[in-house]
Amino acid sequence: xxxxxxxxxxxxxxxxxxxxxxxxxxxxxxxxxxxxxxxxxxxxxxxxxxxxxxxxxxxxxxxxxxxxxxxxxxxxxxxxxxxxxxxxxxxxxxxxxxxxxxxxxxxxxxxxxxxxxxxxxxxxxxxxxxxxxxxxxxxxxxxxxxxxxxxxxxxxxxxxxxxxxxxxxxxxxxxxxxxxxxxxxxxxxxxxxxxxxxxxxxxxxxxxxxxxxxxxxxxxxxxxxxxxxxxxxxxxxxxxxxxxxxxxxxxxxxxxxxxxxxxxxxxxxxxxxxxxxxxxxxxxxxxxxxxxxxxxxxxxxxxxxxxxxxxxxxxxxxx
Amino acid sequence: xxxxxxxxxxxxxxxxxxxxxxxxxxxxxxxxxxxxxxxxxxxxxxxxxxxxxxxxxxxxxxxxxxxxxxxxxxxxxxxxxxxxxxxxxxxxxxxxxxxxxxxxxxxxxxxxxxxxxxxxxxxxxxxxxxxxxxxxxxxxxxxxxxxxxxxxxxxxxxxxxxxxxxxxxxxxxxxxxxxxxxxx
Numbered sequence: 001x002x003x004x005x006x007x008x009x010x011x012x013x014x015x016x017x018x019x020x021x022x023x024x025x026x027x028x029x030x031x032x033x034x035x036x037x038x039x040x041x042x043x044x045x046x047x048x049x050x051x052x053x054x055x056x057x058x059x060x061x062x063x064x065x066x067x068x069x070x071x072x073x074x075x076x077x078x079x080x081x082x083x084x085x086x087x088x089x090x091x092x093x094x095x096x097x098x099x100x101x102x103x104x105x106x107x108x109x110x111x112x113x114x115x116x117x118x119x120x121x122x123x124x125x126x127x128x129x130x131x132x133x134x135x136x137x138x139x140x141x142x143x144x145x146x147x148x149x150x151x152x153x154x155x156x157x158x159x160x161x162x163x164x165x166x167x168x169x170x171x172x173x174x175x176x177x178x179x180x181x182x183x184x185x186x187x188x189x190x191x192x193x194x195x196x197x198x199x200x201x202x203x204x205x206x207x208x209x210x211x212x213x214x215x216x217x218x219x220x221x222x223x224x225x226x227x228x229x230x231x232x233x234x235x236x237x238x239x240x241x242x243x244x245x246x247x248x249x250x251x252x253x254x255x256x257x258x259x260x261x262x263x264x265x266x267x268x269x270x271x272x273x274x275x276x277x278x279x280x281x282x283x284x285x286x287x288x289x290x291x292x293x294x295x296x297x298x299x300x301x302x303x304x305x306x307x308x309x310x311x312x313x314x315x316x317x318x319x
Numbered sequence: 320x321x322x323x324x325x326x327x328x329x330x331x332x333x334x335x336x337x338x339x340x341x342x343x344x345x346x347x348x349x350x351x352x353x354x355x356x357x358x359x360x361x362x363x364x365x366x367x368x369x370x371x372x373x374x375x376x377x378x379x380x381x382x383x384x385x386x387x388x389x390x391x392x393x394x395x396x397x398x399x400x401x402x403x404x405x406x407x408x409x410x411x412x413x414x415x416x417x418x419x420x421x422x423x424x425x426x427x428x429x430x431x432x433x434x435x436x437x438x439x440x441x442x443x444x445x446x447x448x449x450x451x452x453x454x455x456x457x458x459x460x461x462x463x464x465x466x467x468x469x470x471x472x473x474x475x476x477x478x479x480x481x482x483x484x485x486x487x488x489x490x491x492x493x494x495x496x497x498x499x500x501x502x503x
Contacts, residue, residue: 008432022392023422029396030418036411041459047410054404058358065362139407140365141373141473143455143466146407147364185366189460210460211469212367266366 045175052152052177059150059180062136066150070270127242129273131155135170135266136180143210145188147171147266149274152179157274160240160283165269168246168262169193169234173274181274185266186247187212194237195247197230204257206232206247214248216257226250226258239282242275338498348495349389352488353378354401361405368469372477373450374484375402379417380446381481381488383424384439392421412457420446439485444478451477 009015040047081088133151151157153176161173163183171191175182184191189210196203202225206214216232218224230250236243248260266272277283357375365371379398383390395417402413427442428434451474455466 022425025391025393026395026418026422026425029393029399030415030422032396033399033411033414033416033418037409037415037457038411040409040411041457044409044459050410051404058361058405061358062362066364069364135364137361137405138364138366139361139369140363140371141360141369142407143369143458143470144407144460145366147366148361187367189463189466209465210368210463211465262367267364 048175049177051182052175052180055148055180055182056152056177059136059148062148062180063134063150066134066136127275127278129275130161131157131274132271133274134271135183135269138185138266144190145185145208145210146174147183147185148180149183149272150180151274152177152181154179155274157181158277160277161274162241162245162277163272163274164245165264165266165272167269168264169241170264170266170269170272172240186214186262193241193247194235195232196235196243197226198233199230200225201235202226203235203237204232206260209259212262213251214260214262216248216250216260218257221256224253224255224257226253228253228258231263232260236278239279239286240277242278335498338500340496341499344497344499345495348491349382349386350398352491353382353398357398357402358405361407369473370476372473372480373406373447373454375406376413376417376420376450377443377447377477377481377484378488380420380424380443381485383421384434384443385485385488386492387428390421392425393418395419395421408454409457409459412454415457416450416453420450436482440481443481443485447477447481448474 009019036047131151133149133155135147136150137148139146147170149163157173157176159173159176163170163173169186171183171185171188173181174184185208186193186206187208187210189208191208193206194203195206195216203219205217205219207217209215216226218226228250232247232250234241234243234245234247246263248262250258250260252259353375356378359374360371363371375398379390379394396414399413399415399417400410402417403410406413424442424446431438451470452467455470456462458466460466
């Protein structure tokens with residue numbers, strides 16, 4: 001079938017001109033898009049308020065689907081539970097026995113920990129979350145990995161704050177709107193988290209790769225000590241994430257590190273908590289250009305993003 | 320009357336007494352459906368890789384292919400801007416890519432006016448594949464082969480989903496042009 005005859009211009013000057021104008025307008029639109037694209041790549045924060053306002057308006061819809069998602073995943077677990085019940089029961093029994101022993105050991109360790117803390121006069125390092133929120137959406141059709149949480153400026157959230165689920169790190173706040181904010185997930189290819197191996201504190205960087213895996217890169221190059229199954233937690237370097245939160249499990253070893261899988265899959269998290277930046281001084285110091293010498297005035301000029309949590313080392317250590 | 324002479328009512332959509340097309344509906348349905356399709360992927364949680372087809376774009380292409388001339392050529396600007404608010408791409412990427420798509424599809428149609436299901440699907444698939452790949456390039460992250468690998472399931476799903484969406488657009492088009500009651 002050919003396209004409708006009304007769309008053929010024939011000898012009508014008027015029709016020809018209107019087709020030509022269509023091309024001109026579309027071309028101008030493409031140029032406008034290109035200009036906006038360059039602007040938003042060059043100054044990502046310039047057009048963020050637009051997106052933030054749209055997020056705020058649609059947050060209720062996202063919250064509703066988040067509730068549905070939670071219920072539907074529960075439903076699936078419920079159904080599949082019937083088929084795995086017996087095996088799972090046996091396995092869980094074994095695990096509980098082991099866990100009881102470990103728990104007793106952990107309690108002893110905790111007591112010892114408290115005693116040592118009292119000895120060096122450190123305050124308890126419990127960090128109160130700034131907000132507890134739901135993940136209400138994500139960039140599901142884009143190659144970037146962002147999520148949206150339904151808490152924003154009004155809940156005290158600020159850019160850079162770490163976001164975690166009960167299982168581990170989810171990401172970091174990237175843009176804040178009035179009552180929603182955008183999270184850069186760990187799997188995004190622009191996300192880098194300093195991590196260490198739990199068993200011996202070998203430090204590394206965990207970078208998102210864009211395809212769901214994290215690339216673990218050793219900081220000290222040499223013989224690669226990693227093995228499959230190693231667990232990585234945040235090291236606290238960089239100042240954003242507090243140390244000791246689970247990040248990833250190594251799944252494949254490469255010459256200079258390896259590939260790891262996320263521990264806290266945001267899609268499985270019911271709620272996430274947004275925590276204050278671990279060491280705002282360190283973050284502020286890292287944003288001062290290398291040519292400038294570090295001084296107290298410079299650091300205090302930077303907006304204090306959050307009060308330093310108890311137990312954070314003194315700022316003078318970073319100088 | 321229709322029973323007496325079938326040609327007096329050539330189709331189901333023509334006017335009758337107190338029954339005619341609603342101009343409101345006829346003008347808004349394509350735009351509303353495309354905007355809704357742009358918004359839908361944003362409420363799903365894809366934390367690992369892009370799983371959702373770029374629904375807004377596929378919808379735009381479906382409307383463009385099913386009903387050439389219905390959407391003006393510059394429609395990529397407003398609809399693309401709306402898509403950019405929710406897609407997670409840097410603002411302006413959909414404005415640029417959707418406008419270019421409209422121009423290319425228009426030029427292609429002038430060149431090859433013959434159309435059918437398979438050609439439509441083929442053209443739409445080409446548009447979708449190139450859109451997804453170009454969207455990776457302008458996403459603001461350094462493009463690596465991993466991004467492209469991660470997009471393969473999304474591309475396959477989008478291409479297979481196009482005929483379904485084209486049927487849905489056809490249904491929407493019937494709804495758009497259906498006679499509605501008009502009192503007064």
